[in-house]
Amino acid sequence: MESAYFKDIRNRIIPILDNAKEEVVVAMAWFTSGELFQALINCIGRGVHVELVLLDNATNFMYYAPDFNELIKAGGVLRIAKVENGFMHHKFCVIDNSIVITGSYNWTYYAETRNIENIVISDNKSVIQQYRGEFDSLVHRVRQVSQSPRLEWDEIEECRDINFEELNYEIERIAKVRNLPERKVVKSSTVVSIEERPINPVSKYEIGIMATTKGNNRSMLTIIPMGSKLPYTATRELYNYSDHRDKVVCVVLYGNGNSRQPITEKAITAITTGRSDEELTIRVQFTLVPSGDLFAEICCLETGKVITVKTSNPDFVTYAE
DSSP: OEEEEOSSOHHHHHHHHHTOOSEEEEEESOBOOHHHHHHHHHHHHTTOEEEEEEEOOHHHHSTTSOOHHHHHHHTOEEEEEOGGGOOOOOEEEEETTTEEEEESOOBSHHHHHTSOOOEEEEOOHHHHHHHHHHHHHHHHHSOEESSOOOOOHHHHHTOSSOOHHHHHHHHHHHHHHHTOOOOOOOOOOOOOOOOOOOSSEEESSEEEEEEEOTTSOEEEEEEEOTTOBSSEEEEEEEEEEGGGGGGOEEEEEEEETTEEEEEEEEETHHHHTTOOOSEEEEEEEEEEOTTSEEEEEEEETTTOOEEEEEEEOGGGEEEOO
16 A cells, blocks of 8 residues: 555544554654644553654744653653754654655644645555664664753744744644744844944943842842943852752842842753752853843753843943043
C-alpha cells in the first residue's frame, strides 16, 4: 500500500497514530499542531514508545506551540536538533516499523490551512527501513533533553532565524483554535543614528537589584552607582540558597534615596531549574551607556542559564559639569 494525499492531511495522520501499538518515531522541522501533539500524548498513554526529534527553532518553543515538556513528563523522548549540526529539515514519522508517513507537510497550522502540501503513506518495507535508518542516524547525532525550552515573547523578537509572517499566522490560527488572545510578534530592528549630546554623561540614578540579606531583610543592591561616568559596566556575584529558591524573584530597579522604580522582574527559578545544590552562584553584570541603553545579565554559573534585560531610557542619564 502506498498512497499520496494533498488535502485534509492532518486527519489522514491522526488515525494512523491512534492505531500505533508499540512505537512512533518522528523527525519534524516545525511542530505547532495541538491535535497531532495530543495524538502523540495519547500514544504514550497506551504504552506506545514515542520519540521525537525536533528542530531547534523558536517557533517550536513559543508560548502558543505545544509544551513539549508534557511529552517528556508523559514518558516520551525529546531530542532537539541544533542548526550548527546541520539544518534538520525532515518531516516524517515511522509507526511500529510498518508504516512511514513523509512528504512536504510540517505538523503546523500554517501547513494545514495555508500551504499546498503533500504526504505519502507507505508500508513498503524497504522504504520504511531506510527512513528508520535515517532516524537512528539522527539519534546518534542529536542528544536527548530532559527539559524543552519555553520562550518569552521578548526572546522570540530577538531571534534571527524566524519568518515572522509565518509565525504570526501560526499564532493567529492557534489563538482561534485554543481560544487564546491573539498577538503579533514584531522583529527587533537595529537603528543607527548620529546625535549631538552634552559631554560627561553620568548615571542619573542608582541601578541595581532587590537582594535579601542573611537577616532576611530586603533592600536594593546597587550595581551602577548614581553619578557613574558612562559607559559603565559592573559585575557582582551573589548566592542563592535552596531553602527559599522557589520564592526568589529577581527584580531590577532604579532610583534615588528611598524612591525605587522596578524595571523588570523574573523568578530566579528561570535560571536555577534543574539544580538542587544548597548554594548556587549568581553573577550579575550591568552596563549603562550614554544613550540610556541598559543591558543586564543575571547568570547562574552552575546551570549556565541567563536572564537578559535590555531597556532604553534617556532619563537614566544626566550630564556632569
